[in-house]
Amino acid sequence: MPTLTIALKDLRLLLRDPRSAIILVVMPLVVTLILGLTLGRVFTDKPDSKIRISVVVEDEGLGDEPRAFPDRPWSEILLDDLADTANIRVERIPSREQAARLVERGDRSAVVILGKEFSRRAQRCSFVGGEFKRDPINPLYRDGVKADELGVEFLTNPTQPVGSSVIQQVVQVSLLRVVIPWMIGQAFDLIGTDRFMVKMEEKIPALGIAYRVPGFSKARLGDGIRGGISDFFSEYDFNAKTWSGLTESKRQFSVHGAVAGFGVVPLKLAVQRKPAAAAPTRGENRTVYADPKDVQYQMLVPGTTVTFAFFLLLTVGWLFVAERRHGTLVRLRLAPISRTQIILGKALPCLAVSLFQGFFLLACGKLIFGMTFGSRPELLVPVVVSTSIAAAGLSMLVAGLARTETQVAVYGTLLVIVLAGVSGSLLPRELLPENLRQLSLITPHAWALDAYSQLLNPDVATPQVGRVLTACGVLCLYGVVCLVVSRLVAKLD
Amino acid sequence: MTPPILTVTAVEKHYRGTPALRGVSFDLAAGELFGLLGPNGAGKTTLLSVLAGLTDATAGGVTLFGKPFTSRDAEARREIGLATQDLAVYPELTARENLLFFGRLYGLSGSNLKRRTDDMLALAALTDRANHRVDTFSGGMKRRLNLAVALVHDPRLLILDEPTTGVDPQSRNHIFEQVRRLNAAGLTVIYTSHSMEEVQALCPRLAILDHGRVIACDTVANLLRQLPTTARVTTAQAVPETLPGVTGRRRTESGVELDAADGPALFAALRHWPGLEMAALDVVPPTLERVFLKLTGSALRD
Ligand SMILES: Nc1ncnc2c1ncn2[C@@H]1O[C@H](COP(=O)(O)OP(=O)(O)O)[C@@H](O)[C@H]1O
Numbered sequence: 001m002p003t004l005t006i007a008l009k010d011l012r013l014l015l016r017d018p019r020s021a022i023i024l025v026v027m028p029l030v031v032t033l034i035l036g037l038t039l040g041r042v043f044t045d046k047p048d049s050k051i052r053i054s055v056v057v058e059d060e061g062l063g064d065e066p067r068a069f070p071d072r073p074w075s076e077i078l079l080d081d082l083a084d085t086a087n088i089r090v091e092r093i094p095s096r097e098q099a100a101r102l103v104e105r106g107d108r109s110a111v112v113i114l115g116k117e118f119s120r121r122a123q124r125c126s127f128v129g130g131e132f133k134r135d136p137i138n139p140l141y142r143d144g145v146k147a148d149e150l151g152v153e154f155l156t157n158p159t160q161p162v163g164s165s166v167i168q169q170v171v172q173v174s175l176l177r178v179v180i181p182w183m184i185g186q187a188f189d190l191i192g193t194d195r196f197m198v199k200m201e202e203k204i205p206a207l208g209i210a211y212r213v214p215g216f217s218k219a220r221l222g223d224g225i226r227g228g229i230s231d232f233f234s235e236y237d238f239n240a241k242t243w244s245g246l247t248e249s250k251r252q253f254s255v256h257g258a259v260a261g262f263g264v265v266p267l268k269l270a271v272q273r274k275p276a277a278a279a280p281t282r283g284e285n286r287t288v289y290a291d292p293k294d295v296q297y298q299m300l301v302p303g304t305t306v307t308f309a310f311f312l313l314l315t316v317g318w319l320f321v322a323e324r325r326h327g328t329l330v331r332l333r334l335a336p337i338s339r340t341q342i343i344l345g346k347a348l349p350c351l352a353v354s355l356f357q358g359f360f361l362l363a364c365g366k367l368i369f370g371m372t373f374g375s376r377p378e379l380l381v382p383v384v385v386s387t388s389i390a391a392a393g394l395s396m397l398v399a400g401l402a403r404t405e406t407q408v409a410v411y412g413t414l415l416v417i418v419l420a421g422v423s424g425s426l427l428p429r430e431l432l433p434e435n436l437r438q439l440s441l442i443t444p445h446a447w448a449l450d451a452y453s454q455l456l457n458p459d460v461a462t463p464q465v466g467r468v469l470t471a472c473g474v475l476c477l478y479g480v481v482c483l484v485v486s487r488l489v490a491k492l493d
Numbered sequence: 494m495t496p497p498i499l500t501v502t503a504v505e506k507h508y509r510g511t512p513a514l515r516g517v518s519f520d521l522a523a524g525e526l527f528g529l530l531g532p533n534g535a536g537k538t539t540l541l542s543v544l545a546g547l548t549d550a551t552a553g554g555v556t557l558f559g560k561p562f563t564s565r566d567a568e569a570r571r572e573i574g575l576a577t578q579d580l581a582v583y584p585e586l587t588a589r590e591n592l593l594f595f596g597r598l599y600g601l602s603g604s605n606l607k608r609r610t611d612d613m614l615a616l617a618a619l620t621d622r623a624n625h626r627v628d629t630f631s632g633g634m635k636r637r638l639n640l641a642v643a644l645v646h647d648p649r650l651l652i653l654d655e656p657t658t659g660v661d662p663q664s665r666n667h668i669f670e671q672v673r674r675l676n677a678a679g680l681t682v683i684y685t686s687h688s689m690e691e692v693q694a695l696c697p698r699l700a701i702l703d704h705g706r707v708i709a710c711d712t713v714a715n716l717l718r719q720l721p722t723t724a725r726v727t728t729a730q731a732v733p734e735t736l737p738g739v740t741g742r743r744r745t746e747s748g749v750e751l752d753a754a755d756g757p758a759l760f761a762a763l764r765h766w767p768g769l770e771m772a773a774l775d776v777v778p779p780t781l782e783r784v785f786l787k788l789t790g791s792a793l794r795d
């Protein structure tokens with residue numbers, strides 16, 4: 001009962017102080033909005049919100065000589081791949097001159113030019129050379145495809161570096177998807193052929209002796225190797241020469257863009273291939289996010305929600321310090337109530353505020369930013385609740401140790417920012433160094449973000465309920481342990 | 494005499510080795526209005542913290558209502574009301590909300606809580622400001638509320654720590670009146686102050702605390718009786734050294750002050766001393782300040 005009395009009193013104090021509302025509710029909304037707009041500008045071009053890739057095709061094709069693959073110019077294959085990429089719109093510009101004018105005026109941040117040689121050069125791409133392939137080109141290098149080796153040029157506007165680098169990355173990904181299956185396919189076509197077997201015998205002379213064994217022959221060994229490899233990699237068709245054939249649509253290729261956001265890699269989502277366009281997905285309950293704006297907010301909102309959940313620390317710290325400054329802490333200790341009751345009486349309103357904050361921000365995410373709650377919206381409830389428990393526990397622990405307003409402000413803010421940074425709430429965890437990524441798991445943020453990501457990230461087809469509930473369990477445990485420790489160490493005198 | 498409700502025995506309190514209380518002993522009967530007088534830093538607040546159960550004595554013991562008392566004794570704390578030296582009310586809450594909150598903390602509820610709250614608002618003369626936030630109050634109003642909050646749960650022992658700090662004379666008189674009235678109604682009160690006028694005006698019995706020690710504990714009358722009679726002589730002449738029975742002598746701007754155990758004899762001798770022309774001859778009233786001066790050799794005021 002005294003616990004509830006203290007809790008209600010603190011709740012009333014919090015409601016009378018607009019600072020808490022600003023820190024806990026208004027700030028995260030503003031940050032979400034600003035980040036959303038900043039990131040949105042990069043990926044969207046009004047009036048159409050898809051990323052526009054402008055292309056000039058000068059490609060002269062491959063001529064009429066007969067060949068097994070492909071049956072059309074390589075530039076068309078590339079353009080089809082681009083067009084199949086989710087949230088990408090391909091725009092053809094008739095001439096290089098017109099493209100140059102558009103870029104110079106800043107109307108396009110970059111234009112891709114597929115040169116006269118594009119098809120002929122793409123056709124020459126190969127891992128193997130010598131007697132197997134004349135004049136082979138290997139355009140692959142550490143960071144992707146050397147566009148110039150394929151006769152691909154980029155006209156870029158230097159004043160729009162972000163926009164143009166996004167376009168270059170998108171084209172890089174498409175080039176990889178076009179060139180790699182072609183190169184792999186040619187290499188695997190060779191395996192088991194006569195010419196391949198002759199080459200093998202040159203390397204392994206003992207094979208010549210083996211062939212003399214009755215029933216064993218060059219042809220049988222060749223078939224055996226080919227069969228073995230395709231059994232071993234049964235998920236892939238290495239001979240397909242196209243991306244969808246190679247992966248049988250089971251794998252998706254994505255780029256992790258180095259765009260820092262609160263727990264998001266929007267580029268990754270933006271460049272993802274349209275699942276429906278590649279092949280029908282097998283019984284997966286996927287949501288197709290047509291509007292990249294939604295996709296961003298989809299993870300931006302949970303990111304800010306988690307980060308700002310821990311700003312509760314400032315509010316709780318303020319409650320404690322105010323109690324000390326007003327001398328009323330002494331009165332609480334004079335009253336016939338226990339230390340546990342005092343601590344719980346403070347923890348409860350903090351939890352209530354945090355719960356309100358969590359649900360409110362998610363609701364705003366839906367109403368203002370148009371995010372969806374995924375396929376298991378009911379699982380968001382335990383995630384919000386357990387995140388709040390962790391935030392309230394940690395806040396109680398830290399705030400109970402602070403003695404002055406300055407301590408709360410300085411150490412509290414520092415801790416909140418460091419935790420957010422380490423956890424990957426500020427920078428995507430994928431971009432953190434390996435050891436820091438491990439370290440991030442000691443932060444409650446990382447667990448909360450993982451759970452949100454399971455439920456809200458469109459990348460995740462079906463949320464793993466076990467993983468979500470484990471995260472919730474870890475968060476609850478975190479909060480309770482912090483609360484117990486704060487009961488022991490809080491400075492109430 | 495009724496058995497004491499509070500007995501303090503050889504209480505010591507050290508702050509990281511530095512002694513603030515050095516063997517304090519006294520006791521208190523039910524219904525007393527007891528003064529605790531001492532200069533700033535004497536250890537008054539420290540002593541009250543021990544008596545109210547905020548902290549434990551380093552050594553020695555406290556017996557309250559016949560039972561040993563420590564800070565872990567939650568039930569006994571219910572019987573104590575402490576009006577702290579520093580204000581202890583929520584400025585963001587109204588006067589009534591403050592009283593309701595602290596009343597509930599002590600387990601009051603329903604009509605009883607409402608009645609106590611209304612009574613306390615009346616006691617603090619804040620009924621018409623009951624629903625105003627405390628941060629709009631004057632210093633005196635806050636002090637009065639601070640006292641009311643200490644009383645809301647109807648304690649048997651009221652402890653006041655410098656309750657008139659920073660208040661206007663009107664609020665101060667109001668507080669005096671209320672304390673007298675409450676004491677007359679049977680409440681036991683410990684009134685702490687560094688002002689000897691206040692204690693002398695209010696408390697029949699008191700302890701004087703200095704450097705963590707009780708240097709005197711008696712009724713005001715008995716303490717004053719220790720003092721010699723002092724005559725203030727206003728004269729332009731030199732007052733003769735040979736006056737009989739004079740134990741102390743101090744020069745003043747307009748003459749001299751003389752102490753003597755036998756007052757009437759001194760006055761008679763002065764009046765009849767040949768050739769001594771006096772502009773005035775007064776008795777200096779005995780004060781606790783002079784008691785303090787006599788006991789410690791230094792002035793009480795800082
Ligand atoms: N919390 C504390 N920590 C350390 N020293 C203290 C503390 N409180 C009081 N003191 C010291 O104890 C002595 C008595 O202080 P206090 O009880 O506040 O005196 P008073 O109330 O008579 O002015 C002072 O010397 C003071 O500096």
Ligand SMILES: [Mg+2]
Pocket residue numbers: 537538539578654655
């Ligand atoms: Mg004091």
